[in-house]
Amino acid sequence: MNKPYTAERASLLKTASGVCAAAALTIAVALQPAHAADASNGKVLADSHNCAACHGVNLNKPVSPEYPKLAGQHADYIYWALRQYQMGTGNPNFGRSNPIMQAQVQSLSERDLKDLAAYVESLKGDLVEKK
DSSP states (O other): OOHHHHHHHHHHHHHHHHHHHHHHHHHHHHHSOOOOOOHHHHHHHHHHTTTHHHHOGGGOSOSSTTSOOOTTOOHHHHHHHHHHHHHGGGSTTTOOOOHHHHHHHTTOOHHHHHHHHHHHHHSOOSOOOOO
16 A cells, blocks of 8 residues: 555645535536526615605606706616715725715615616616717
8 A cells, every 4th residue: 555645645635626616616606597687676676775765756857956857877887886875985996985875775685776876777767879
């Protein structure tokens, strides 16, 4: 019995089992169904968080010029803006500093944020793209 060979073999088996575990995890994650954002749940969230109180009727008529029109905005932009409010000033590279918005989004999950963003994008708004 050759001890160095046994130690080398044990090391190889450990490495192989680690690679197999990583591959299994990657496959398991890849097979998870992607969550399609649910705009109807986004509407429920927008209503329950009273977004219209600041952003106005259909999120398109803000009560103050300081507040943005949201209706029709791209969902990915809305999602990341809301995530940045969740991060707050704890991460100055990514966070947004607005105490009202930070309070509004703290209880929301990432799925909720995506649903809310899908709802905002589905609304007809005054936003136009420059050509």
